[in-house]
Amino acid sequence: MSTSLAPTITGMIQPPSSNPNPTITNFLTNHNYYDDLGFDQLSDYLAFEDQLGDAYTCNFTSPLSNIPVILQENKGVILQENNTSTESSLNSNHDDMDSNHAVQINNCSKRVKRSEKSDNGSRIAFRIKTELEILDDGYKWRKYGKKMVKNNPNPRNYYKCSTVGCQVKKRVERDLKDSSYVITTYEGIHSHETPHAFVYYNTQMQFD
DNA sequence: CGCGTTTGACCCGCGC
DNA sequence: GCGCGGGTCAAACGCG
Ligand SMILES: [Zn+2]
Numbered sequence: 403m404s405t406s407l408a409p410t411i412t413g414m415i416q417p418p419s420s421n422p423n424p425t426i427t428n429f430l431t432n433h434n435y436y437d438d439l440g441f442d443q444l445s446d447y448l449a450f451e452d453q454l455g456d457a458y459t460c461n462f463t464s465p466l467s468n469i470p471v472i473l474q475e476n477k478g479v480i481l482q483e484n485n486t487s488t489e490s491s492l493n494s495n496h497d498d499m500d501s502n503h504a505v506q507i508n509n510c511s512k513r514v515k516r517s518e519k520s521d522n523g524s525r526i527a528f529r530i531k532t533e534l535e536i537l538d539d540g541y542k543w544r545k546y547g548k549k550m551v552k553n554n555p556n557p558r559n560y561y562k563c564s565t566v567g568c569q570v571k572k573r574v575e576r577d578l579k580d581s582s583y584v585i586t587t588y589e590g591i592h593s594h595e596t597p598h599a600f601v602y603y604n605t606q607m608q609f610d
Numbered sequence: 611c612g613c614g615t616t617t618g619a620c621c622c623g624c625g626c
Numbered sequence: 627g628c629g630c631g632g633g634t635c636a637a638a639c640g641c642g
Contacts, residue, residue, distance in 0.1 A: 490637055496628095545615060560633070564614085 529577065529588040537586070540566075540596035543572060554578040568593045 481512035530537070547560035570590040577583035 500625095544613085546636095548617075549632065549634095552631070559631090562634095 433459075524591060525587060525589045527585055529583050529585050531583050533582070537584070539586075541592065551575065551578075556581060563592060565592070565594050 405610040456584065482594045543561035544564045545559055545561050549558045549560070551558050554575070556576040556578070558573060562575065563570040563572075568590075570592050571590065573587045575585055577585055
């Protein structure tokens, strides 16, 4: 099926009336996270690791205040490069956070791995607790493959960005340890912006 | 018609 | 060489 799960998600939350597209803006933060950095090499990524951690948490907390759909359900978010080592995890209860804007990132761990063969693109994986298989992140994806992975009853889906000239791929599978989690792996950097996602932020832009 | 999904075939690297 | 696992292609199909 397509990426139109808006009804499902919007049913779970109260979208702010000012926000024309809650589901998309929610994931925009994800994209801001690595798009703004635009690191082409893992070394860059690693170099900025500390700052990233900040930006990361920040992105997920403050701008999300209105639309913490997924993150509220989150028990953990994992960023990882080529699945191994160098992990810095932070267990934090954001209880002191503005309860109105409570975005609960209880167990937010970040994993970074230096890869030997850092193929041109970057690779980032989000581990998200959700029952939904397909999550609209603001980009248009075209599914191009599905595979059954070994030792995992759940299939793995392959998507590619529909925008011409953009080679970003993403791959979605359920965590075999805990099938209530979905691991979404992005590979590459978009050569464009999302059409809709910035509307919300533009409306926030003020000149006071 | 245009575009997205489905799904088996195909490809490729690797270990035996 | 062969089988296997992971990744991709593409023809057929579905839908607005
Ligand atoms: Zn793209």
